[in-house]
């Protein structure tokens with residue numbers, strides 16, 4: 001009553017332009033509330049749990065009692081809270097300051113940016129590398145800079161959203177081939193022969209399914225049809241392949257993949273940042289033309305320091321990656337024995353396939369009540385009817401952690417009739 005009188009008084013006094021703005025805002029709010037309600041109604045609402053401790057296998061989550069076992073970070077090698085990585089971040093912060101207040105080409109390039117770029121290209125055995133604020137930016141910036149309307153890009157239909165968005169931004173002719181379907185890729189390559197350049201773009205490891213792109217076959221087709229190969233290695237860099245170089249090393253095609261984009265925000269210390277590594281001419285062009293590089297701030301020194309140390313640790317030894325692989329095997333085989341279907345190959349992304357979105361969501365909530373943090377994924381992140389709980393294994397999980405997770409899944413699976 002008091003409120004509506006006040007509103008009437010305000011309306012009488014308010015100028016016309018303010019009233020119009022007010023009604024536009026009310027109109028927008030009604031539309032948004034309808035959208036939000038439909039997301040809730042579909043059971044696909046994504047809420048964010050608040051962590052009150054550093055990232056790691058054991059975390060504290062607001063609203064939960066005691067420690068929580070964390071199985072949903074991309075912290076594959078456990079380097080996010082590695083003491084040497086943290087120390088290196090501190091040192092870079094002390095020595096080089098909080099940030100650059102500038103893009104790279106104006107006055108935002110420090111010696112540590114150059115040496116990290118060198119380290120990345122050395123790690124991947126490529127000619128050069130360029131840093132971005134994220135791999136999302138690296139993917140957003142490459143296709144538009146490299147490809148013109150004379151060219152063609154051929155993209156796996158399940159590629160990461162950032163590749164899809166990056167391709168949308170470019171003016172090349174676009175072909176989308178069925179997920180990992182080499183017959184379909186070949187047909188599209190034949191059709192694309194009329195174009196100047198052909199670039200095949202694929203995730204190295206697919207983050208929702210834990211499956212690995214058939215790079216050997218892709219590279220054979222690329223050779224046959226004179227195409228270039230681009231891979232996104234966010235879920236491979238640091239741990240796939242004998243020396244953790246990624247999917248191209250795992251499948252023996254390092255010399256045939258032209259361009260690698262990856263992140264510093266997952267296995268490589270988990271802070272932030274992304275990069276492209278590949279031929280020098282391409283990296284030179286990206287420094288001139290790639291919009292997320294040209295028009296966004298330089299990576300903060302602490303972030304550079306953390307990533308740089310993570311790479312040092314990986315180049316010294318692959319023991320951490322091997323430990324992660326052994327734990328992944330343990331989890332996958334115990335879950336299969338318990339009766340669950342785990343998608344993908346020997347990858348630390350272990351999607352527990354459930355089908356129904358609500359089932360995935362309530363099972364994830366019940367897991368948290370048992371002290372295990374996992375997340376349910378449903379449409380639109382994954383196709384309708386293919387909801388799942390994605391479990392991610394880290395080198396710093398103990399065998400006991402893995403077994404506790406499997407036991408909790410078994411209990412919750414029986415409770416919700418997800419197991420026979």
Ligand code: PLP
Pocket residue numbers: 133134135136137139160162203207232234235262263264265272273274
């Ligand atoms: N590409 C893939 C396959 C990813 O999973 C992600 C992150 O979720 C990205 C790119 C974006 O990486 P960043 O977090 O560095 O922006």
